[in-house]
Amino acid sequence: MKRNPLTLIIGILLIIIFGLWLFVFQVRTTEVAVVTTFGNPSSAITNAGAYFKWPWPIQKVWPFDNRVQNFEDPLTERQTRDNFTLLMSVYVGWRITDPAAFFPKFVSSENPIAEAERQLERLLGNAKAAAIGRHPLSDFISASGNGTNFTGIENEILGTLQSQVQANNYGLEIEFLGVKRLQLPSNVSQSVFDRMTEERKRLAEQLQNEGDAEAQNIRSEAGRKAQEMLATARGQATEIKGKGLAEATKSLAVFQQNPELASFLLRLNALEGSLKERSILVFDQNMPPFDLLRGGTTNWLSK
Secondary structure (H helix, E strand, C coil): CCCCHHHHHHHHHHHHHHHHHHHEEEECCCEEEEEEECCEEEEEECCCEEEECCCCCCEEEEEEECCCEEEECCCEEEECCCCCEEEEEEEEEEEECCHHHHHHHHCCCCCHHHHHHHHHHHHHHHHHHHHHHCCCHHHCCCCCCCCCCHHHHHHHHHHHHHHHHHHHCCCEEEEEEEEEEEECCHHHHHHHHHHHHHHHHHHHHHHHHHHHHHHHHHHHHHHHHHHHHHHHHHHHHHHHHHHHHHHHHHHHHHHHHCHHHHHHHHHHHHHHHHCCCCCCCCCCCCCCCHHHHCHHHHHHHHC
């Protein structure tokens, strides 16, 4: 009896596919995996690709998603250093970095990822309580305008959580952490608001006093400089006045020697000054110094 070649080919392909399914497995780029032999971890795989394995029940493959996982812890009450109650919620991003260490810690659960997040949430609660207890309320809610300290508090919680994860060898890495929500209980809100109002009033009074003191300093400095300028101006005026009196004394001596000549020279200078530019003048010939233009001047000079 002859068999159909197509049937043989299909049968061979099915055997190959079944063999590959039994003896080969694939790890995706978004996964890490642990291979167990008779229930015990035998190898951890962190690189994507195809790998050989013995069929079950000899070996079994446990794949885990190694992409960043996110969760947010519930809003819980904690006490600040100055005994105020504060409600805070934090978000965390983490991923699996060592499947060999992660597997024995969480594989017993039906959902290892969810179990790992529950364990991280317990550690996070302790780290958050410790960080909040080290800081006063003003580091979370600014009442004086100095600003909050969110970044420092987030770094403290992150550092504590990372150290606890490493100490317990969970095979995890905390990628990021931040404050999601911050809230005050209703019975505390009014006292906090009153405190913020008092802080603002005190800050306003301080700024007002500083401004008044600065204004007084400016006025005093301006008054001092004005007095210095007035004193300098008075000194210069006295000096100029003295020089003027000295020159006047010299001129007076000249006038006293020949009063008519001195008067003539003064009128002549005045006339020269009025005729420096080309102009037409209409004047009374008897008004000095224009009386010099009359014929009497020539007669006076000829004497």
